[in-house]
Amino acid sequence: MKNVVILGGGVAGCIFALKLSQLRDDVNIKIYEKSSKLASRILISGNGRCNIYNSHFINGFNNDKFYEIPQKIISDGSGIEVFEYMKKLFNTDFYLEDDRYYPFSNRSETIHNKLVSLIEKSKNISVIYNYNVKEISYKNNKLILNKTDEINCDKLVFNLGGMSYLYDKFNYTFLDTFNLKYTKFTPALCPLKLDVNYFKKYSGTRLYANVTLLYKNKPIYEENGEILIKDDGISGVCIFNCTAFITKCELNNYQLNIKFDGHHDVKLKLNSDNYKDNISVKFCDLIDSYCELNNIELNDALKNGLTFKIKDLYDFKNSQVSKGGICIDEVSLNNFELINNKNVVFLGETLDISLPCGGYNLGLAIIEGYKGAKNFEL
Ligand SMILES: Cc1cc2nc3c(=O)[nH]c(=O)nc-3n(C[C@H](O)[C@H](O)[C@H](O)COP(=O)(O)OP(=O)(O)OC[C@H]3O[C@@H](n4cnc5c(N)ncnc54)[C@H](O)[C@@H]3O)c2cc1C
Incomplete structure (x- = not known):
């Protein structure tokens, strides 16, 4: 069996874990999550109505320079593929309102409950809740968390989000460990x-x-x-x-x-x-x-x-997302592995891609998780 460790049980990491567990039965996936809930941001999205996707992921972004990176990410058709995948995964269709997609239930809980129950039922995914990752060392497939917990790890996936809303300060030493180029976070989608x-x-x-x-x-x-x-x-x-x-x-x-x-x-x-x-x-x-x-x-x-x-x-408390993070040229847009270290994957808000409100942010996190798993190499 191969061991995959996901740090942070965010939206991108949960989709990554589920898709990978569906594709491969030779992987053990462990998720270390700081809080007592996985993917909790789904619950507050779209004012509780779950604005999870945007029609531009399906129809394309019309050469707008602000959307150059998301356009590259979906240029393989993954925006459409993920939309179909979500319908099956969550067992629902989505309705469109001003480019934004919402589930027919109009309730974030229905999507969140389904995601969590699928993860908890999966035989090869285990979740370690209330685990605050403070320090990491990762060499020769040995991961040491917080100086004490030694874990076999063939692929390490980062999904720690940013600093917005109720999150603490981001620990930039995680990025320094891998010698990555990054911009420090600033609040975005805020007054x-x-x-x-x-x-x-x-x-x-x-x-x-x-x-x-x-x-x-x-x-x-x-x-x-x-x-x-x-x-x-x-x-x-x-x-x-x-x-x-x-x-x-x-x-x-x-x-x-x-x-x-x-x-x-x-x-x-x-x-x-x-x-x-x-x-x-x-x-x-x-x-x-x-x-x-x-x-x-x-x-x-x-x-x-x-x-x-x-x-x-x-400030961050009043912001929905954090702008900044790892420079996008540090990762492959195919599976979000680091270009210089194929054993490490970065997903979601920690990547420096800035998008407006409207289901772009959850949508992109889901697409990244899906592509990370679909194009997973080990
Ligand atoms: C109020 C609000 C409303 C929003 N509404 C929408 C919307 O309607 N549509 C939309 O598209 N987007 C919306 N967003 C943005 C969206 O929620 C995020 O862009 C998305 O959740 C990012 O996903 P992610 O997987 O990168 O990280 P996240 O989902 O943020 O997950 C990161 C995970 O890492 C965990 N973690 C962090 N640090 C540690 C650590 N040290 N150790 C262990 N675990 C750790 C966190 O607890 C969390 O579970 C909203 C955000 C907010 C705050």
Whole structure:
């Protein structure tokens, strides 16, 4: 028998374990998981509705430079293959809403329960729960965890996630052990702090807007959606998505432009002189404050949008994913083995691939786990 050890029972690692156990009966798979639950992030995905996949994995990504790596990963048809695999695995079909796929149950628990029960029933997968991997040494197929536990290991799989939401600090020595090039994690898919001091009184206001992220004054990402004004900044899915494309060490180079010309209230304003009679007072006040501070005519602000400097990203606790991780050229996109050490595989968020909300992140983790197992070599 061959021994495979997975550090971290995340979404990618669980799919890897299941697929490998289905393909090979000559492997023993051990998963070391820090918490008492496997793949727990499935439970909080899509606000509990389980937004697990995105239609771009099936239809392709249209040569957009932000999606170059995921496009390469699915160029072998694996996006379609994985979608069919998930239907059988979870015994459900998925419905489509704005490019996002959800299971028909509309409940994350159904998908999570099925995944965990399949793993727990599998004869060649064992899970060691509540095991916090703090130190590793891996030489000549001997893995030593936390200086004490010596394990035979023919293939070592890392699936430790990032630092977002409720996770602790990431232990970068794991990456240093293998001499890997990586970028330290920064929060992504999170609210933004803006360089403004008059938002507090508008906090909680929700507005429909067109949001454009500018880099060195050039638009790089644009989306329409609901925004939420916060004490010190701004939130909303379209804001989260902008953060997927922001490199924190270059924050000074980014600006956010927010246009309201599709907004019902603004349409009324543009066609009416007594706009305060018709539209939300908070909303008018916010725009008025912006105009006053920036010395801009109201109509210009409404037409050209409000442009803000970005002060900071919200912290990891408020972020859905961590941007950064191992440089993608350290791994094979076929099975995610390290190019320089075929006994080691890296899956999921620890790889430096940044994607927006919408089932891209779980979807990619699942595709990576699936391909890692399908193209597993030992
Ligand atoms: C609030 C929220 C909502 C989200 N919603 C969506 C959504 O709707 N759609 C979507 O596509 N994505 C969503 N995501 C992102 C998605 O959950 C992640 O991208 C995905 O789970 C990453 O999978 P992974 O396998 O890389 O790691 P994870 O699933 O994060 O798993 C990592 C595992 O490693 C374990 N671990 C960490 N350190 C150690 C250690 N030292 N020792 C042992 N075990 C360890 C962790 O406990 C965890 O089980 C959301 C994330 C959050 C936080």
